[in-house]
Amino acid sequence: MLDRGTVPGGQHAAGGDPVSRHRVAGTAVSAGFLAVCPVRPRRAAGPRPGTVRTVLRLGRRSFADDDLLVMAIVNRTKDSFYDRGATFEEDVALERVRAVVFEGADVVDIGGVKAGPGEVVKAAEEIRRTVPLVGRVRAEFPDLVISVDTWRSEVAREVCRAGADLLNDAWGGFDPRLAEVAAEYGAALVCTHTNGAAPRTPPHRPSYDDVVVAAIDATVALAERAVSLGVDAESVLIDPAHDFDKNTWHSLELTRRLDEMVATGWPVLVSLSHKDFVGETLDRGVDDRLLGTLAATAVSAWQGARVYRVHDAAETREVLDMVASIRGTRPPTRPVRGLA
Amino acid sequence: MITVAALVSHPPLLFRELGGASDPVAQLRSAALEALRALGEAADHVVVVGPAEEARIWDPGAGVDVHRFGGLGERACRPGLPLSLGVGARLLQEAGWTGPVDLVSVRSSADQAELDALADSLAGRSGRTGLLLMGDGSARRGSTAPGYVDERAFPWDDAVAAALAEGDAASLAGLDVTLAEELMVHGSASFRLLGAVGLRCGPPSRAALTYRGDPFGVTYLTALWHLPPR
Numbered sequence: 001m002l003d004r005g006t007v008p009g010g011q012h013a014a015g016g017d018p019v020s021r022h023r024v025a026g027t028a029v030s031a032g033f034l035a036v037c038p039v040r041p042r043r044a045a046g047p048r049p050g051t052v053r054t055v056l057r058l059g060r061r062s063f064a065d066d067d068l069l070v071m072a073i074v075n076r077t078k079d080s081f082y083d084r085g086a087t088f089e090e091d092v093a094l095e096r097v098r099a100v101v102f103e104g105a106d107v108v109d110i111g112g113v114k115a116g117p118g119e120v121v122k123a124a125e126e127i128r129r130t131v132p133l134v135g136r137v138r139a140e141f142p143d144l145v146i147s148v149d150t151w152r153s154e155v156a157r158e159v160c161r162a163g164a165d166l167l168n169d170a171w172g173g174f175d176p177r178l179a180e181v182a183a184e185y186g187a188a189l190v191c192t193h194t195n196g197a198a199p200r201t202p203p204h205r206p207s208y209d210d211v212v213v214a215a216i217d218a219t220v221a222l223a224e225r226a227v228s229l230g231v232d233a234e235s236v237l238i239d240p241a242h243d244f245d246k247n248t249w250h251s252l253e254l255t256r257r258l259d260e261m262v263a264t265g266w267p268v269l270v271s272l273s274h275k276d277f278v279g280e281t282l283d284r285g286v287d288d289r290l291l292g293t294l295a296a297t298a299v300s301a302w303q304g305a306r307v308y309r310v311h312d313a314a315e316t317r318e319v320l321d322m323v324a325s326i327r328g329t330r331p332p333t334r335p336v337r338g339l340a
Numbered sequence: 341m342i343t344v345a346a347l348v349s350h351p352p353l354l355f356r357e358l359g360g361a362s363d364p365v366a367q368l369r370s371a372a373l374e375a376l377r378a379l380g381e382a383a384d385h386v387v388v389v390g391p392a393e394e395a396r397i398w399d400p401g402a403g404v405d406v407h408r409f410g411g412l413g414e415r416a417c418r419p420g421l422p423l424s425l426g427v428g429a430r431l432l433q434e435a436g437w438t439g440p441v442d443l444v445s446v447r448s449s450a451d452q453a454e455l456d457a458l459a460d461s462l463a464g465r466s467g468r469t470g471l472l473l474m475g476d477g478s479a480r481r482g483s484t485a486p487g488y489v490d491e492r493a494f495p496w497d498d499a500v501a502a503a504l505a506e507g508d509a510a511s512l513a514g515l516d517v518t519l520a521e522e523l524m525v526h527g528s529a530s531f532r533l534l535g536a537v538g539l540r541c542g543p544p545s546r547a548a549l550t551y552r553g554d555p556f557g558v559t560y561l562t563a564l565w566h567l568p569p570r
Contacts, residue, residue: 117488203487204479204524204558205423207408209485249358249410280360 056267057234058145059165066329068320071107072100072313076129078116082274082286082311090133097137098256104317113150117200126155129163138163151199153177160185171199173222183230190269191222191238195245203245211250212257215240223266239269242278251277255296262304271309272296294319341568342541345471346375349560350427352409371551371562376435383470385440390424390474391527392445400441424474446529459536473534475527477559485557487524497559498525504563507547509538541567
């Protein structure tokens with residue numbers, strides 16, 4: 001079992017104690033071995049001093065560092081790529097919240113604007129779509145973590161007033177005042193890597209010296225800025241943002257090397273669900289990407305990601321429970337075989 | 341003397357190792373290679389011109405940094421050639437060209453004086469020179485296109501395609517740079533340069549648009565002009 005309190009994600013590379021940082025699955029690996037035989041040059045991936053956190057605070061809830069959280073997507077949009085308006089009506093969206101809570105969601109992520117290009121949704125309309133729903137969910141589920149997916153500070157302010165706990169700034173700090181709103185209302189914040197893309201912009205030939213380093217540098221900078229503005233350091237997540245200004249190769253590499261992001265010490269959120277990198281990897285349409293999504297989910301969980309933004313709450317919960325048990329952080333539900 | 345000029349689009353997918361198990365741009369690749377083989381037959385020296393953030397001459401041995409875009413290969417060739425010149429160099433290699441190559445980048449927003457100076461130097465070269473110009477049409481041609489939909493993309497691409505097909509150098513030379521930027525055209529300077537060269541060398545003896553498609557919302561083009569002997 002990983003010594004996760006010492007080495008979040010603890011797979012490799014520089015920083016910290018040379019023996020403990022290479023202690024993987026209970027086996028101490030000589031520091032000299034990796035120093036001589038690097039697979040490829042990587043950034044110093046050890047947690048930065050003072051950044052190792054054990055508790056994640058989202059609103060009134062606190063989560064241990066081995067809790068794996070399901071964040072269920074609840075779209076009040078007409079045109080999001082996967083649900084295509086299925087929960088646009090407020091009552092239907094509330095029903096969706098009830099369903100995903102029953103399925104094991106720890107967080108709901110309410111969105112009023114499609115991520116990709118499409119119908120223009122102004123701030124007033126986004127507020128109209130999100131704020132009343134946040135209020136109704138808050139009233140019905142006092143302990144449920146409510147996240148709102150928005151890049152606009154004016155929307156963030158209104159949803160915080162209505163009871164939102166978490167601001168999912170999916171467009172990477174495009175509106176710098178959003179983090180100020182999080183600080184003002186004591187909300188948690190997701191800091192996302194979008195490579196400077198304007199909201200709702202698809203990628204066009206993005207390229208990186210090193211996509212993982214770019215994602216780490218950008219999200220850690222946003223996280224540190226948020227803390228400097230007064231956001232609780234235990235309430236900041238980082239998200240590499242698969243597919244956002246990235247091609248499929250980039251998103252695969254981010255998934256493959258997610259441990260480097262985990263090693264920053266900031267809790268990592270991943271949003272993988274039915275995305276194009278899954279579809280392009282397996283040549284599957286948006287409705288046929290669940291297995292690929294769950295495979296990526298398992299790999300991410302194994303590497304230490306903490307929060308999973310998904311369409312399929314029940315399936316994700318089951319995968320995360322299985323990974324947690326393999327990691328040794330969750331006992332099996334019914335371990336009778338050979339023990340009777 | 342420019343004897344022949346080819347215009348070829350330069351999506352990263354033309355690096356075959358980025359396209360996965362299939363070749364998503366097989367038609368473009370086929371047309372591009374055919375054009376480059378024809379270019380090679382009519383030239384002893386090839387100059388590749390493509391868009392980049394800075395105007396300069398590049399070392400043909402600089403290599404291509406495909407890894408910036410992905411793939412499974414090892415990192416190499418940092419910083420490497422700009423995308424447009426990297427694709428051009430790779431296609432020349434795939435077309436079997438083994439002769440001398442010059443690589444020149446131009447800024448998409450290059451002003452007329454810059455393009456005129458470059459066109460003068462190209463048109464004034466001795467020997468049989470083939471000019472390979474790298475450029476795309478608009479990337480705003482559909483709801484899943486990189487730049488979504490801009491209705492102005494369709495007439496703009498139509499006009500460029502017609503000018504390439506007809507050997508209409510004046511139309512290419514006069515393209516609207518600002519509009520091209522708004523339509524997410526990569527390499528409008530290449531079209532303008534082809535126009536400027538055509539105006540200096542005289543109307544092409546043969547001009548053909550050999551491929552036009554937009555399978556992913558970006559217009560891809562290949563064209564070949566044979567320029568008159570002087």
